Amino acid sequence: MTITRSDVRQAAARIAPFVRRTPVVVLAGAPLGLPHDVVVKLEQLQHSGSFKARGAFNTLLSADVPATGVIAASGGNHGAAVAYAAQRLGHRATIFVPAAAPAAKLERIRRYGADVVAVGRDYAEAHRASVEEETRTGALRVHAYDQPEVVAGQGTVAHELSEQAPDLDTVLIAVGGGGLIAGCASWYTDSLRVVGVEPERAPTLHAARAAGHPVDVEVGGRAADALGARRLGSIAAEVADRYVDDGVLVPDDAIREAQRLLWEELRVLAEPGGATALAALLSGAHVAAAGDRVGVVVCGANLDPASWSVLPETGV
Incomplete structure (x- = not known):
């Protein structure tokens, strides 16, 4: 399924009244041990706490939503985004989540008025249950990452x-199911270098490239609640083959360090998935070419600060 620049441009116009234009800041390279600064897109400031609101709004605004409302499966962030978009647009929402989904994310989903159904051990099992309910009720499905309207959003x-930092040479983007990198790479096409960053324990893009097609992977680790899809989406696989230049893996320790540095240097709270792209630079998984201007998307912040073990002030 091809997503074009026109699809993305139309989505931007469609959702503009409902989403935030999130800011960009420059993070000095020296405190990170890097020879270059980093342009950081603070997408964790988006409504519902992650970039997912963009795809949710684009999907709901592109369809006739039935009286039975909308339905989604999610590890947390997508569910919160769909619930938020549905509430803003006056629709019912039912969100299926894994039984072990983080409490902070479930609280946010419920706060937006959605019904929450906890089922299964992981996203894949919650997704299967949501499809059964969708078939029964006729509700509108909003897939977490493998739906054209979602990806375009x-x-x-x-x-x-691209408007805020038009001179970037490389952009680092976290990968779970691949909706974010597929949408971004569809916009950038060959105009710059797009690098996918995955946790070592959730390597959907890495495994798909090794096999030549999406395959199931075992999922675990620090960022599994946000980047814990078992398989790369089919749209992301197609887009990655054409426009994603590289894919790198990062360990949990580097993700934790990225979270710490975002807090120390920018006072930015980022969940593990949200900090994963920056971890590629800290771990050396991606080394920028001399003179490259590098951008990083911080894509989510749905976590409970009181339980965040890398906040130095907490002493935990």
Whole structure:
């Protein structure tokens, strides 16, 4: 399924009244041990706490939503985004989540008025249950990452960033199911270098490239609640083959360090998935070419600060 620049541009116009234009800041390289600064897109400031609101709004605004409302499966962030968009637009929402989904994310989903159904061990099991309910009720499905309207909506992150930082050479983007990187790469096409960053314990893009097609992977680790899809989406696989230049893996320790540095240097709270792209630079998984201007998308912040073990002030 091809997502075009026109699809992304139309999505940007469609969702503009409902989403935030999130800011861009420059993070000095020296405190990170890097020879270059980093342009950081603060997408964790988006409504519902992640970039996912963009795809949710684009999907709901592109369809006739039935009286039975909308339905989604999510590890947390997508569910919160769909619930938020549905509330803003006056629709019912039912969100299926894994039984072990973080409490902070479930609280946010419920706060937006959605019904929450906890089922299964992971996103894949919650997704299967949501499809059964969708078939029974006729509700509108909003897939977490493998739906054209969702992907085009996520691509508006890059549409916006290309206006805010038009001279970037490389953009680092976290990968779970691949909706964000598919949308962003569909916008950038060959105009710059797009690098996918995955946790070592959730390597959907890495495994798909090794096999030549999406395959199931075992999922675990620090960022699994946000980047814990078992398999790369089919749209992301197609887009990655054409426009994603590289894919790198990062360990949990580097993700934790990225979270700490975002807090120390920018006072930015980022969940593990949200900090994963920056971890590629800290770990050396991606080394920028001399003179490259590098951008990083911080894509989510749905966590409970009181339980965040890398906040130095907490002493935990």
